Amino acid sequence: MSSNTTSNDTNSLDGYSKIALIIGIIGIGIALAGFFMGVSQNDPRPLLGYLLGFSFWLSMGIGMLFLIILFYLFDAGWAIIIRRQLEHAVGGFKVLALIFIPFLLVAWGVIGSDTGLLWHWASHDSILPGGETVGNDVLYHKKHGFLNLSFFTVRVFLFFGIWIVLAESFRKFSYTLDKDGNASWVTKARKLAAVGIFLCALSATFAAIDWFKTLEFHWFSTMYGVWFFAGSMRAALAGTVIICILLASKGYLKGIFKPSHSYLLGCLMLAFTVFWAYISFCQYFLIYNANIPEETFWYNIRELTHLGENSSWWYISLGLIFFHFFFPFIYLLWYKNKFGVRIIFISVWILFFHIIDLYFNILPGRITDPSADNPLGYTVREFHIPITGFIWDISMIIGVGGICAYVFMKNMSRNKPIPIKDPRILESINYNI
Amino acid sequence: MTKEFGQMALFDTPADIFHAAEKVRDAGFKKWDVFTPFPIHGMDDAMGLKRSRVPLFTLIGGIIGFFTGMFIAWYMGEYDYNLIVGGKPYFSPIFTFPVAYEMTILLAAFGTFFGMFITNMLPQHYHSAMNYKNWPQITDDKFALMIESKDSKYDKEKVKELLREIGGKEIEEIEE
Known part of the structure; x- marks a missing residue:
């Protein structure tokens, strides 16, 4: 009887992961088609959509990596069953690194003619608002030591290197612990977490600066990296809640993921909602x-x-204040809203507005047009123009999501749903608020 | 003869008192309490307690704090004494926000603090339960359950019987 159930579960998991993979490939395929169309027509909009869809899942991954590190650093007993789901999920960094490659190809001029299509500073010939080229821009010369293509590429490899090495190490420690039951893996992971928190903080900060903030490289803000961290943590917590409750309802974590865990994740969501707003x-x-x-x-x-x-961005920004901060804040204050369907609702809500937040930070750009009939010499890219832009955004978000879900389910089918030999696993299973 | 306050019984382990509490809850008593030397997880449910009302005090304190902060800034800058600072308007919800935010936190904290005192009816320097002869042991290694005579279902003999049934020892009537 029980063996039948198990094989059925595995079969349905295989089925789901196949569907996720197909959706992922189709989604990324459409987004890539848009990407190459944009490159050939010198239209950055599909590239921004590609960046947006990529960064949504990247932010969630970074947040989850942070959560793993934090759980180890604080030696959190309650979170051990949740940590395993995060370990499945952060296996996605390898795929995300591959998805990033087209940006480097454009920036290095391998495809397309304009290397500064997405990041204007990557080409000395890009024209800035006011009619100057990047090559003649004083601010660019001042920032050139950091903002040059070679160092940028090195940093890309460095960031993904840090994330992949950290994620894979934590996964290896935890999965090996399942097999040999040697508690020293936990000590190793804690030591790595102590180093990893610094590496992760620095890499997330500079990745946000490199990839999003340099879209307008004239700008200065010391809070930007922290904003990205805050958004990442919100996305990661929302994703974690959805994963855990979904797995509990499908039977994998049934009776293991309890209302107490849901409550604590809800508290963290509330805290990071306030933190995001603060930053x-x-x-x-x-x-x-x-x-x-x-x-x-x-x-x-x-x-x-x-x-x-x-x-249009004025309405988006007000929407962010009231729907990305105010509503989730009030909603999560209520004890009853931290369980079951209610917390799923707010998690989906937060994820949706996290995408809008990324739109707000990534998409508005000054489109230089010296012939434009206005004294500024540029127009601003609006949220809804062109409407076809959403095709690339949505297909990329769904596509990368499909691939990430596939990676998650593959990891899930190969490993145990909870780390049964962790020294504190009972504390986590029996956790009661 | 002093008035009777209720009856109290002693238990040896957390598990005993936990299950005893469940039975008293199911018997439908409202005015009763459990005394333990340390918090027992799940006791709220076992006693059938509702959630604390303290968060309501916190929320009200926070809301009052937010508007107080905004009002102070508006009153000083816009109403009472106009000054242009840094080229900003006399009043704007943007630069006054940190003030309102801090006031929100301060008054929410006050609300929590005093809410706790109010809901627990503190300070209370005397409680009839302290008349129980085994009271000192409750701060050490014993657990006690008390049913108050104010309860509508209170009946001296039946309560005594119930306390014995659920495994209570040293059952005693408490004087007010």
């Missing part, structure tokens, strides 16, 4: 208070069109 507001507040044109332009292009009217 996002601080960034805005400092720039607003200092009122220096070099910094305020980043928010100006997110508020006004070149005609001085409220642009």
Whole structure:
């Protein structure tokens, strides 16, 4: 009887993972088609969509890696059954590294003619608002020591190297512990976590600066890396909640993932909701208070069109305040909302608005057009224009999601659903608030 | 003869008191309590307690704090004494936000603190349960359960019988 159930479970898991893989390949295929179309037509919009879909899942992965590290650092007993799901998930970094390659190909000029198509600084001939080229830009010369293609490429390898090595090490420690039951793996993991938290913090900060902030490389903000961290943690916690409750309802974690675990994850979600708002507001507040044109332009292009009217980003930014902070904050204050369907609802909600938050940070750009009939010499890329842009964004988000889900289920079918030989596993299973 | 406050029984282990509490809960008593030397996980459910009302005090404190902070900034900058600082408007919810935020935290903390005192009816320097002759042991290694005479279902003989049934020892009437 029990063996039948097991084989059925494995079969259905295989079925799901096949579906996820097919969806992933189709989604990324469409996004890649858009990517190459954008490259050949010198239109950066599909590339931004590709970056957006990639960064959504990357942020979730980074957040999950942080969570693993934090659970080890604080020696959290309750989180051990949850940590295993994260270990399955962070196996996705290898795939994410492959998905990043097209950006390097464009930046190095392997495909397409404009190396500065996505990141303007990558080409000395890109024209900036005001008519100057990047090569003649004073700020670029000042930042050149950091912002040059060779160092940028080295950093890309460094970031993915750090994430992959950390993720694979934690996975190896934990999976090996399942087999040999040697508790020294936990001590090893804790030592690695102590080093890893610094590496992870630095790499996440500089990755956000490199990939998103340098889209407008004139801008200065010291909060940007922390913003990315905060967003990542929210996405990771929302993803973790969905994974755990889904697995509990499918039977893999039935009776193991309990309301107590759900409650604590909900508390963390509430904390990081406030943290995200704190950081996002601080960034805005400092720039607003200092009122220096070099910094305020980043928010100006997110508020006004070149005609001085409220642009689509103005509505998006207000939406972020009320729906990405205020509503989840009030909702998660309630004890009852931290369980079952209710926490699933807010997790999906947070993930959706995390995507909108990424839109807000990645998409608005100054499109230089010296012939444009306005004194600024540029127009701002609106949220909804062109409407076809959403095809690339959505297919990329679904596509990378499919691949990540495939990786997750593959890892799940090969390993135990919980680390049964962890010295503190009973503490986690019997956890009661 | 002083008035009777209730009856109290002694238990030896956390498991005993836990199951005893479940039985008293199922018997439908409302005014009763459990005394233990340390917190026992799941006792809230076993006693059938509702969730604490302290969060309500916190929320009210926080909301009052937020609007107080905003009001202070508005009153000073916009209403009472206009000053242009840093080229900003007299009042704007943006630069006053840190003030309102800090006030929210402060008054939410006060709300929690005083809410705890109010819901627990503290300070309370005397409680009739302390008249129990085994009271000192409850701060050490014994567990006690008390049913108060104020309960609508209270009946001296039946309660005594119930306490004996659920495994209580040293059953004693407590004076008010």
